[in-house]
Amino acid sequence: MKKVTLFFFEHRDGLKVGLDFKYDLPLKEFLKQFPGLRWTKTFACFYINSNREQLDALIRHLEKGGVKYDDSLLDYSELAEKALPAQPLNSRLQGFERYLKGLRFSKSTVKTYLNFVKKFLEMYPEVTTYTENDLARFIEEQVASRKYAISSHRQCISALKHYFEFSGLALFDMDKLKRPKKSSFLPTVLSKEEVLDLLRLTRNLKHRCALAMVYSSGLRIGELLNLELRDIDIDRRQIFIRQSKGRKDRYVMLAESFLPLLYNYLQTYMPKRYFLEGFSGKQYTASAVRSFLKDACKRANIKKKVSPHTLRHSFATHMLENGTDLRYIQTLLGHAKPETTMIYTHVAQQDVVKIQSPLDASIKELLERGDKREANLRLSQNFLG
Template identity: 50%
Template sequence: MEKPTIIFSTAYHKKEQVLLVGFRYNQELKEYIKRFSGITWSTTLRSFYVPFSKQTTNLLFEYLRKKDYYIDYSALKTAKNAQETSNNKKYISETNVERLDQFRNYLKGQRLSQSTVDTYTTFITLLLRYLKDTPLAELDNEKIRLFVEDTLGKKHYGISTHRQLISAIKHFSELFNETKIVGLDLKRPKKSKILPGVLSQQEVIDMLRATANLKHRATLALLYSSGMRISEVIQLELRHIDMDRNQILIKQAKGRKDRVVMLAKSFVPLLSNYVTTYRPKKYFVEGMGGSYYSPTSIRAFLKRSCKTAGITKKVTPHTLRHSYATHLIENGVGLRHVQELLGHSKPETTMIYTHVAQKDLLAIKSPLDIAVSKLSKTDKGQRYISLSRNLKR
């Protein structure tokens, strides 16, 4: 039987911050948790809890991991980010706090994703802290340039983050046109052309075979067989899986676009077994109470499966998407079709997989092989030249 996932979160109880330990009822786990020093049951919170501290959290984490329980602590990260944003606001004036709220609403009006809104707002919070009480009418190109250099220099941002920072500032200057920012030439650095890591088809099969848990195996098989993003799998509703037509409808994916991907015939028996066993109600894969499943959980059991399968490459859910695209191209599927299946808006984004696909590259012979082959043919009486020993003269 699958062990329940334990969820760490925080709350205030009796004027004290506490760490909540939530899980689906399990008598064995309940008895084990009760033996942890200092843990208490709260009827009000309907949860076990301990006084919150970094040390206690680490001790409890290690205690639970001894029994191989999986802990989802994504809520702690969210709480930490919210606290950092709140702390950042303390260092800017009330006027700038209002501007920050205006900026957030402006981005939402542009129909940007929530993730992009949060990221851009964080950058502009840094900008307003840097400016302190400088009136927007005095904000010019030089101050922006100094801010960008100072921010990037101290925080060692990567190129993708650098590009997001520049975009955030451009949006800010569009909203508040009373600034003296004129013809701002903040060049976005070119994206790094890093080839995506992929698994071989054999490694994918090995990974799936090494995944003993049915729910986990079905999730990983869907990620690879459909090329879906992890967010798309988490939000996938059962009603959008069309088994008669072997199709999956992905609603409002990245770029607010619907698209259709294939439902692999080999995946259908696994899908049926999983649905019959777990009986999800709305979503393909569900968390506690029928809510969205945690992406942290998926990354964790993918990592465990790869370790069990003896795969030493760094593998993430997106690696399975990269592998899906690469294998399609190696099997002769056209670039345009792959673009549609992945939901890319630009063909250039899909073209990177042509550099990874090895269908044509594998047909090219190394000049060393050609040299050895020629030497073998000219050396009478010897059918094959071995490089593992010295050649006779």
Template identity: 40%
Template sequence: MNWKAKTLLHKGTPRIAVYFEKNTELIARIKTFADARWSPNKKYWHLPDTEANRLHFKLPLAHTLVPNAEGIASIETFKRYLLSKRYSPNTINTYSDALKSFLTFCNTKAVKDITNEDVIAYNNDYILKNKFSSSYQNQIVNAIKLFFKIVKETSIEIEKIHRPKREKVLPNVLSKEEVKLIINSPTNLKHKTMLSLIYSCGLRCGELLALQPHHIDSKRNIVLLKNSKGKKDRIVPLSPKILELLRNYYKVYKPKTYLFEGQEAGTPYSDKSLQSVLKQALNKAGIKKPATLHWLRHSYATHLLESGTDLRYIQELLGHNSSKTTEIYTHVSTKSIQQIKSPFDDL
């Protein structure tokens, strides 16, 4: 195979980066790996740092990479539990890999003998020592808490497992002028419609690509989002301008199964292709910021807040479980900040 691989940290999470020249056959091969992702910024594919993936790419195995026999059996039991609870395949993979990492660290102990002190030691001697991100540490905590809830005999006190202090990272927001430049850049009607719909309804990338023609209710001027994050349905308002754009799009493309289909009829447009659409739009608009599709969702929420929309409605429109998640947009809204006069102006 004409590819090279190495272990690294991708956004603070241990992954295996795979490099190769653009090749249709190799892209198809890499997509067969669970949780294979393309990084547009780093220009590499990356996979979970697992024993199987290390063996496949002939990378050296870490000395503590394998849990003991009981740990391996426990991980399989955990997977079956998650499957029965109807967790998504991505969540099952993420939590299973997280649990494997922890049980590998504790591979000299029986599961029933693992204590809260072991969790602290794991955080200090593995997570912090390797400079993994707090979000990765939080994934581990989620997996540990969930796993030990189903273990019959345990020394772990679940409620005493602490989470890392969250980093206060503000969402990235574009101005209305920048959004306008982005959505007006594509000459392709499908590309323009996709970017416009993401911003106008505050959609996640996956929510847009899962849309089907009948999810657009032109009579009630709403979009129905089925089985979104957290397996929740919700509705969002559909603006008259978007409805007109969608009608023009529908006349030209006549989608059948999905609202936005790939090259083959009946298959959804790929998220990687959509990311490429945004990248081309940014280049054409002359915007140098490293914007992602999620920036459009953040911008939608912030612009709603700045126009006076109640935070409770924004929470509902975005599908947030907690109001605390939505409140972060109050920290990036410039409506109140711009009214503050700097003392520098009086000098």
């Protein structure tokens, strides 16, 4: 008969209940099915938090699987009847922040995850273990009712998954936390004429240079803001993008036609470190770029909803329309998966314009036949008059 010995030990932020057993792969896999079970390399054992509710749930799990257990080493008086006192909110968030940074998440991701987890902990300030119902209520009240975008909903689920893995406080199988399917939207793309109008009507030299850089090289907004002068290789007509999304380096093109504008900008503003610098020499902010892009769109009479990323979408789409191989576009954009780049095939005009509308085909056939009714065909006339 398989047997597990339960014991107390101090680890991390307090008392834990450890599980000791003779190695048995099926038993190990069975134990791992218990929500909230964690592994410690320091003590080389599985463990759970030391509260009565979670321990009772573990014992029921063992009994259900026909696993014998020995709890003679446990002093139940040391267990809180319901749960251990909740740690202060700031303390829990600081620990979670260190955990995320240890996983090497970007600053933006850490900030987003902390924001969602903070809201979750504020909703349950005195709770130290969580059920599926707790999560469902939070999603309903904080995410669904506020009509968050699908992408934000997915980020929220990811944030809570990581928090439960960090804290070990979930009393349910975290694999049940399902993210909603991604929305399938086609990107907004400017025509080549609209891009040129946008650049021509951007009056400020620095702003025009920034927008031209994003479009001509297909940069993300973060890549533009983090771009340093040392990474612009004019001789080789290349720009080195350091540790961008997914912590990857890559090279992008430096357009020949962009050089006169670049020289003019560098000689006029003389930035010291970053390609885009404010008066104090610090980096520009994303909100500042969005602001002057919005103004430029108004002057160019562009009615589409445009963001800095729209210029990146336009770069990729126009490259595809010009006949550039999709694999090269994927490399230039820094996409990990070709499927991400494939979205531009749905908005490129190179193939769509070759497909004839049935209306065009019908009228063409009519004209070629020399049909006498052709003279009466006036699609633009006012039929109400």
